[in-house]
Amino acid sequence: MVMSSLPKAAMSRGSGFKVLSNVDYRLARNLVVSEYRKGHLSRLDVCDAQPELLRAASDAGEPVDEECPICEESTIKLVSYVFGPRLPASGRCVANKKELAKLSSLGKDLACYVIEVCPACNWNHLAQVFSLTPRPSGRPRSKASVGQEAAAGEAGPTETPGGDRP
Numbered sequence: 001m002v003m004s005s006l007p008k009a010a011m012s013r014g015s016g017f018k019v020l021s022n023v024d025y026r027l028a029r030n031l032v033v034s035e036y037r038k039g040h041l042s043r044l045d046v047c048d049a050q051p052e053l054l055r056a057a058s059d060a061g062e063p064v065d066e067e068c069p070i071c072e073e074s075t076i077k078l079v080s081y082v083f084g085p086r087l088p089a090s091g092r093c094v095a096n097k098k099e100l101a102k103l104s105s106l107g108k109d110l111a112c113y114v115i116e117v118c119p120a121c122n123w124n125h126l127a128q129v130f131s132l133t134p135r136p137s138g139r140p141r142s143k144a145s146v147g148q149e150a151a152a153g154e155a156g157p158t159e160t161p162g163g164d165r166p
């Protein structure tokens, strides 16, 4: 039984990074679910997962032992997106903590968004947001190899003082 959701895995010891902050969106999620059950929201309102998200759920989603609150026909999957420097603006979908550790090893703070998705009815909701910062490893690594290009062009407009005096 896979019950280790990514945030939990990330928070475990020896994962190579530490969790800075962790916001649980369960309250907001439960509100949406109860609004749906009361009939204030339609299934169209709440089951609007984008095709990309659904694909991510089927490819890299982490199954959890929890029934979809909307259709109650399938278990939900957790899809994690990581945002940070040098990552795509739309985030990078990560499948496991190994991948997360790899991204974290870039030495930058990362934000991880965990979305729960139901592959059966397209229900989706933000479940959790947490930020990660790399743990300081033994030796400091300075990887400032990105120097400014000091290649000053030679093709500048040079003024030649044509002082040809007789």
Ligand SMILES: [Zn+2]
Binding pocket: 068, 069, 070, 071, 072, 073, 074, 118, 119, 120, 121, 122, 123
């Ligand atoms: Zn569902």
